[in-house]
Amino acid sequence: AQIKQAEFIKSSSHESECPKDGLPEFAVVGRSNVGKSSLVNALVHRKELAQTSKRPGKTQLINHYLINKTWYLVDLPGYGFAKAPTEIRTDWNKFTKSYFLRRKSLVAVLLLVDASIPPLQIDLDCASWLGQNQIPVSLVFTKCDKKKKKKNGGRKPEENVNDFQEQLKFSYKETPPYIMTSSVTNQGRDELLLHIAQLKSY
Ligand code: GDP
Numbered sequence: 001a002q003i004k005q006a007e008f009i010k011s012s013s014h015e016s017e018c019p020k021d022g023l024p025e026f027a028v029v030g031r032s033n034v035g036k037s038s039l040v041n042a043l044v045h046r047k048e049l050a051q052t053s054k055r056p057g058k059t060q061l062i063n064h065y066l067i068n069k070t071w072y073l074v075d076l077p078g079y080g081f082a083k084a085p086t087e088i089r090t091d092w093n094k095f096t097k098s099y100f101l102r103r104k105s106l107v108a109v110l111l112l113v114d115a116s117i118p119p120l121q122i123d124l125d126c127a128s129w130l131g132q133n134q135i136p137v138s139l140v141f142t143k144c145d146k147k148k149k150k151k152n153g154g155r156k157p158e159e160n161v162n163d164f165q166e167q168l169k170f171s172y173k174e175t176p177p178y179i180m181t182s183s184v185t186n187q188g189r190d191e192l193l194l195h196i197a198q199l200k201s202y
Pocket of ligand 1: 030031032033034035036039078144145146182184
């Protein structure tokens, strides 16, 4: 399961504008600064493929990348900008939730969670919402190369990952599959691609 070809197809502002060829797709989502662009770029071996806007308040778009001409990797806007005004947070909800609920060709959401810090409520809420709406989720923990730091609660990535799953138990009958990754060491890259290939062929 390797990515031989990645091609940017289009940016859409609504689910109705997304590609209509029905190819299976995987949507990448996470809190802003979680390491989403780094992961997408590491996955497709490119430095600047994911160039979605980092600034809150900029137009939020659904970006479709066609991979090996057979499936889409979909880059969604990040959530949880600390300084974003309430309207933008509400917009994120309306916008992405309608994409998740409408998109028939969505195979799974790859929910990115920062493994270098203890679980955040906003990530738990996002995971719970997806679970409650029967949208398949795979947890992709990022920054697993980071050493434990006092300011991060002095916990190792493994401990944060376990805590996150423990706190999700209330929203899921079965905890979602998870993969530990790092865009610095490329840890989990092949595992993630294999995981995508397996889900795609169900
Ligand atoms: P985005 O806002 O989710 O797209 O996040 P970025 O990909 O821009 O990354 C945010 C910050 O986290 C940047 O300073 C990255 O260098 C850093 N970062 C991203 N991925 C990793 C990782 O796997 N390990 C480490 N140590 N830092 C990372």
